[in-house]
Amino acid sequence: MTSALLARAAELDARDPLRAYRDRFVGSDDPEVVAYLDGNSLGRPLRASAERINAFVTGAWGGRLIRGWDEQWFDLPITIGDMLADTVLGAAPGQTTIGDSTTVLLYKLARGAIALRPERTEIVVDRDNFPTDRYILESIAQDHGSTLRWIEPDPRGGVGVEQLAAVVSERTALVVLGHVAYRSGYLLDAAAAALVTHDAGALLLLDLCHSVGSVPLELDSWAVDLAVGCTYKYLNGGPGSPAFGYVRAEHQDRFRQPIWGWMGRDQPFAMAQGYEPAQGIRQLISGTPPILGMLAIQDTLALIGEVGMAAVRAKSLALTEYSLDLTRELLVPLGVEIGSPTDPERRGGHIIIDHPRFAEITGKLWQRGVIPDFRPPEGLRIGLSPLSTGFGETAAGILAIRDELLA
Incomplete structure (x- = not known):
């Protein structure tokens, strides 16, 4: 089952019109982060932002000094x-x-x-x-x-x-x-x-x-x-x-x-x-x-502005729908309940799933490089930032949740 799920995720990633934009984010190639599922709490930085901030310190701040306020x-x-x-x-x-x-x-x-x-x-x-x-x-x-x-x-x-x-x-x-x-x-x-x-x-x-x-x-x-x-x-x-x-x-x-x-x-x-x-x-x-x-x-x-909010929303809906499909297949049989609207017209960019053990396993997920966040009383929130998150990353995260519930 696992290989088939990952193959399906790879297919979705290959067809994703926004897939190339993931490489613009710092940490997108970090092997220690298997799945970042908390982009709705803190987004990844863009590489362009790292360059902008460094240039500001050495140029606008360090060079222009107080003149920057007027300029x-x-x-x-x-x-x-x-x-x-x-x-x-x-x-x-x-x-x-x-x-x-x-x-x-x-x-x-x-x-x-x-x-x-x-x-x-x-x-x-x-x-x-x-x-x-x-x-x-x-x-x-x-x-x-x-x-x-x-x-x-x-x-x-x-x-x-x-x-x-x-x-x-x-x-x-x-x-x-x-x-x-x-x-x-x-x-x-x-x-x-x-x-x-x-x-x-x-x-x-x-x-x-x-x-x-x-x-x-x-x-x-x-x-x-x-x-x-x-x-x-x-x-x-x-x-x-x-x-x-x-x-x-x-x-x-x-x-x-x-x-x-x-x-x-x-x-x-x-x-x-x-x-x-x-x-x-x-x-x-x-x-x-x-x-x-x-x-x-x-x-x-x-x-x-380059991508357009319509494309961002389309990717967001695809990611949350895919997450719900995986949850129904892998997690609901283990007692997980879906705590978010299933109607895409009434759903934003994240979902939440509930299980009595989620408070216990959140730290274990973080240790293995899978990073959602916990919301009381028993919710695991899966935040999927459309420009920086892929389908393979999402699948790996939900598979890890399944493995911890089975442990």
């Missing part, structure tokens, strides 16, 4: 924000910037959003949302006397539009949802969620961390109000690379974020008394942005 760096958060908008967000320029962590930007966006609806007292969020999202909203609700209205989704699915419609009302200021559920991989119908939210007079904030770079996005046409996302997963920005924030153009004149810093002020180098927010999306910036952490993102955006 390029000051505008880089907006420049890269517009690149993100054009390449992967489906958004017009002038609505996206980059620079803080996801947590900080989520706080800024949520606080700014509820200030746009001061007469409303409720924030809607689901209990399966990523912990940071829940914790930030709990903090805001406590500080502002708001009420959290919790949606209880199926943990092996996600928030349905009917569930959302049942909880939003004239009291709702803000709805915060993950576009792709961090555990199950459920893909939200974002356009429908925006429609339901707006019918109630509320604003929609999407967390794009698990979808940007793997699922095509159309923030403008979906009428999303605000969005936040990280860049170290499918965008390969590196550990702790900065997040991005999106504020729809129609809200920017009235939107005010709560962390006032000098770089988000109108005429920041005037060093004047009193805060006057900059015009447009620059007001979302607070302090000095992490320029070094922004560098690698540009290479992935260039690569996605």
Whole structure:
């Protein structure tokens, strides 16, 4: 059986139109990594990024020194924000910037959003949302006397539009949802969620961390109000690379974020008394942005621009479907349960499978060079980054999971 499965994987790899791009990533030829199945937590670096970062240290930083701020760096958060908008967000320029962590930007966006609806007292969020999202909203609700209205989704699915419609009302200021559920991989119908939210007079904030770079996005046409996302997963920005924030153009004149810093002020180098927010999306910036952490993102955006998000999504769907086929054949007979949507239209770029022994065997898998991640209570998450992951790698990883369950 094993030889036949690997032969099938080799056939799929040979037919993969994106197969040549795997060689552009650092570590793609590392014999100690049999299967990297965690690209939805931390993407592999591109070789071009290693060259860019080295050149920056010796040239732009080491050579231009402080002059770099005037020559390029000051505008880089907006420049890269517009690149993100054009390449992967489906958004017009002038609505996206980059620079803080996801947590900080989520706080800024949520606080700014509820200030746009001061007469409303409720924030809607689901209990399966990523912990940071829940914790930030709990903090805001406590500080502002708001009420959290919790949606209880199926943990092996996600928030349905009917569930959302049942909880939003004239009291709702803000709805915060993950576009792709961090555990199950459920893909939200974002356009429908925006429609339901707006019918109630509320604003929609999407967390794009698990979808940007793997699922095509159309923030403008979906009428999303605000969005936040990280860049170290499918965008390969590196550990702790900065997040991005999106504020729809129609809200920017009235939107005010709560962390006032000098770089988000109108005429920041005037060093004047009193805060006057900059015009447009620059007001979302607070302090000095992490320029070094922004560098690698540009290479992935260039690569996605070359390939196209349609091709990325097609490869992603093929990888997750192949993983599910292997799981049904090899792992379900051993007691494994599938915890992700089987409908590809409702599935993002990863799947999760459940078994009581997965907490125990995750470390053993890592020791043999197979790297998924564990999500409580008993889930093994298989994240398949379309540009850097192949079918043979995927098959080897799932075969290793089978072997550990049989051991």
